[in-house]
Amino acid sequence: MKSSRIGRIPIPLNNVHVNAGDPFQVTGPLGVLTLTVPSVIKIKLYQTMIKVTPVFSNQRASAIQGTVRTLISNMVAGVTVGFRKVLVLNGVGFRVSIRNNILTLSLGYSHPIIYCVNRNIKLHLISPSELEVFGVDKQLVGQTSADIKRFHPIEPYKGKGIRFINETVNLKERTKKK
Incomplete structure (x- = not known):
């Protein structure tokens, strides 16, 4: 063998x-x-x-x-060198803010979403709609990014939601009335 x-x-x-x-x-x-x-x-x-x-x-x-x-x-x-993933929020009024490793997401719901991040992960705001997840553990960076992305997955008709920066979204065409 x-x-x-x-x-x-x-x-x-x-x-x-x-x-x-x-x-x-x-x-x-x-x-x-x-x-x-x-x-x-x-x-x-x-x-x-x-x-x-x-x-x-x-x-x-x-x-x-x-x-x-x-x-x-x-x-x-x-x-x-560490590992990093960049998340982009697409949608009207979609914003993110960070305070003391607590992430607050405004995603169009009636309430803000609060997510406590592991202490081994560092978050950086690139802009109000872009978030960088950085850490030394590849699995933990990927899992944290996936958890954040799960709060509002990409909607296939308008493209609203949270996605990775290099992720392509194939939009569906709406059905037309006869």
Whole structure:
């Protein structure tokens, strides 16, 4: 059985400190991230790179090797440059404001929506209708963005709602009266 193609690629280390104990820990200029590595995976630490190898030669270990290698690569990228997602609010009167990591959204409902954000996530207002979600944990940034987007999904006829900045919206054509 071969090892995973992605799992075989070494992870370059630049400006990070790695502790290969249990749990696996990566420290960089933006923060610290930890990962519990499964027992079927062995991590080899070199001066300028990390290699992830399976202990056994079976399909399950190969699949986990690729997953763990990607998770560690995302950890290294997160503590060095971080991850960001930009959300755009489209609609008349759609606004967003931030105070003490509490997000207040005005989305055309009869009440404002209040959302408490995880302390590991930083929010920046680009404009009253654009919001940047930034953090070192890729999964947490994506989940927070998806939670905010879920408050008002894109409506397919007028395009109103919350979307990612690079997301394209295919508008439907209205039915015409005969």
